[in-house]
Amino acid sequence: MQKTVNLSPCRWQLSIMLMIAVFLLGMAGTMLMSMQHGAGVTDAKYYENGLNYDRTKSGARNPGLRWSMSASLAGRDLQVRVHDEKGAPITGGALQFRSEAAGNPAVLSLTEAAPGVFVSPWPATGKAELRGLLVFTKGEASASRKVVFFN
Incomplete structure (x- = not known):
């Protein structure tokens, strides 16, 4: 009976080591890229930009961002x-x-x-609660507000 001798290491051990090496190289490459090329989300002034959006170049195009709407039910009319x-x-x-x-x-x-006062008859939905979105547009400007009405 002949005995077989395997001189090379197991293939599955090499494949696991190769996968770990590829993973580590990929992570290192991703970290280097993110340190060199930041994104807008990681901007130091990210929240400040959101709070002052209406003063930015793109936000200044819509004066409706500073408009306000107040809604009420006046009798059977939505005002x-x-x-x-x-x-x-x-x-x-x-x-x-x-x-x-x-x-x-x-x-x-x-x-x-x-x-500045807009009116419409209350829609007959049969429900006591009506949820929706008010959208006001004038030219290029627009304003919106979520509302809930109880009848």
Whole structure:
């Protein structure tokens, strides 16, 4: 009977060592690249940029970022007032209420009844609560606000 002698190391040990080496080289390469080429998320002024977005070049294009909307139910009517940052009513433009109802999403257009005051009849949904998004647009500017109404 002949005895077989295996002089080379086991192949599975070499493949495991090779995978570990490739992993370590890949991690080292990734770390070097991230240290040399940072991203906007790792910017030291990341949060400050978000807080002052309306003062940046891209945020200054939309004056609607500083507008405010106040919504209320006046009898059977939905009434929304739109004001600029100084409290003056914003005339013109279009205001929509976009319902977030799961089974029946709807868009309700409000008409301007007075300067900066938009009115529409309360939508008959049969629910006591109505959630949605108010979207006001005037030219290139837009403002939005999430609202919840209880009837």
